[in-house]
């Protein structure tokens with residue numbers, strides 16, 4: 001089934017900008033251009049994205065970008081409870097793709113498609129070829145390879161099944177050009193690390209209204225190990241048997257992986273569920289946590305201010321005491337070498 005959805009090399013070649021550049025990021029960019037011309041619904045999504053209004057809000061020592069994007073209403077307001085998910089047909093399974101929707105296989109298990117409602121130029125979705133649930137355990141090593149393969153131009157994001165994934169029943173990631181997320185430049189400013197070894201640097205920067213960890217390493221095994229340790233520690237503080245609520249952003253630059261991990265308290269803030277004028281349709285995933293608020297309604301876009309934004313971040317980010325316990329736990333593991 002996926003073979004039928006694979007874009008033909010002869011259709012892609014005219015869009016390869018640099019001579020014979022067959023790198024994955026070059027082919028992704030070519031796919032995006034090819035699909036803009038041959039898949040009408042995607043072209044409309046792209047044109048809507050291009051008309052997005054944007055403004056920045058200063059938030060303490062950092063800033064975030066608000067993006068008024070009416071075409072994202074379906075995604076932002078998607079019902080993601082198990083019952084609704086079971087009743088809809090999965091938009092990431094090959095039999096349900098648009099007729100003109102084509103993509104590129106990645107490895108044996110993945111397939112890359114354009115995002116029909118892009119938030120950025122060259123916004124793509126990397127979907128597992130099987131209808132398997134969204135969860136990171138067991139797939140993190142593939143993510144590390146994938147991020148290296150789409151570097152240096154693309155970053156990858158992951159939304160956990162309970163905090164941002166619009167298809168919690170079908171494993172997928174998203175990728176887009178690196179310079180779009182404000183936090184990507186803000187989070188790496190000099191700050192003391194909580195763990196500093198010859199294998200990895202882990203930071204817990206403050207002053208961003210939301211809490212997150214930064215990881216930097218040139219060793220895939222080290223990053224994989226510490227990511228796993230963080231999930232175990234988070235699961236203990238969340239008292240849940242399911243995957244802890246997380247989003248992350250990852251990139252690979254100059255031989256090093258860099259990841260920002262957002263532990264979450266909840267998916268949608270209270271204002272999302274309110275009625276009438278009290279309601280604000282804001283549904284934060286990795287992109288919003290990394291500093292781009294995707295807002296599909298004009299009235300919400302216009303009235304969102306720094307105080308409300310700070311409040312929303314505080315509501316959906318992991319609570320301070322839980323975050324402190326996570327940091328303590330990671331320090332303890334580093335000191336005692338008691339990895340799990």
Ligand SMILES: [Zn+2]
Pocket residue numbers: 090091092093130131132169170
């Ligand atoms: Zn599916």
